[in-house]
Amino acid sequence: MKVTMLGSISSVVLLFVLLFSATDNSKVKADVDPLLPTCKTVGGGSMYAGIDFCMAALGSDKRSRGAESYRSLSIIAVDLLTANVTSTATKIDGLLQKGGDATTIKCLQPCQALYREIVKRRPGCAAAVKNGSFKEAQAELQKSAAAAKECDSGFRNGHVTSPVAVEDDNAFKLAKLADGLLDHAT
Numbered sequence: 001m002k003v004t005m006l007g008s009i010s011s012v013v014l015l016f017v018l019l020f021s022a023t024d025n026s027k028v029k030a031d032v033d034p035l036l037p038t039c040k041t042v043g044g045g046s047m048y049a050g051i052d053f054c055m056a057a058l059g060s061d062k063r064s065r066g067a068e069s070y071r072s073l074s075i076i077a078v079d080l081l082t083a084n085v086t087s088t089a090t091k092i093d094g095l096l097q098k099g100g101d102a103t104t105i106k107c108l109q110p111c112q113a114l115y116r117e118i119v120k121r122r123p124g125c126a127a128a129v130k131n132g133s134f135k136e137a138q139a140e141l142q143k144s145a146a147a148a149k150e151c152d153s154g155f156r157n158g159h160v161t162s163p164v165a166v167e168d169d170n171a172f173k174l175a176k177l178a179d180g181l182l183d184h185a186t
């Protein structure tokens with residue numbers, strides 16, 4: 001009698017466990033972004049990009065939906081960086097043409113050269129990712145991140161508000177994200 005009761009109690013418990021884990025699983029599947037594990041791996045340990053930035057940036061490109069490998073996601077990050085720095089270079093050209101506050105102009109001039117350099121390095125970097133020369137691509141990405149930082153530092157040192165602060169931050173983070181993805185690429 002005792003044994004059967006224990007048996008039926010444990011069956012009920014087991015049934016509940018099964019029911020709840022089943023609902024939990026389907027909930028997790030529906031709610032979790034497929035980019036989350038990758039972004040946790042790459043952005044979680046990185047003080048640069050961060051998980052939210054990784055998810056938003058990669059998620060903004062519809063190619064990332066079908067992309068699972070670190071390599072294909074790094075190609076997307078490199079492309080996003082290219083789009084970003086190309087438009088930033090154009091913005092800087094426009095700002096310099098327009099003229100304005102002397103200190104701002106003085107800080108912006110080196111940024112023009114820095115961004116032109118970053119833009120020039122983009123095709124080589126993308127080619128290096130595609131042909132598997134990850135170390136070469138990463139070296140380029142690190143240079144790009146450093147250049148964006150350098151542009152921003154010029155304004156900080158000059159104590160003027162940068163008109164490209166957001167752009168510097170995006171370029172820095174995208175370069176770090178692509179670099180981080182390539183750490184795991186095969």
Ligand SMILES: *[C@@H]1O[C@H](CO)[C@@H](O)[C@H](O)[C@H]1NC(C)=O
Binds near residue numbers: 056060083084170
């Ligand atoms: C630059 O990158 C950021 C972050 O991914 C994005 O929100 C922004 O739209 C991009 N801008 C351009 C011009 O590509």
Ligand SMILES: *[C@@H]1O[C@H](CO)[C@@H](O)[C@H](O)[C@H]1NC(C)=O
Binds near residue numbers: 124132133
């Ligand atoms: C890959 O492409 C990069 C950039 O164009 C080039 O410098 C490198 O030599 C290439 N490597 C191989 C193995 O093809």
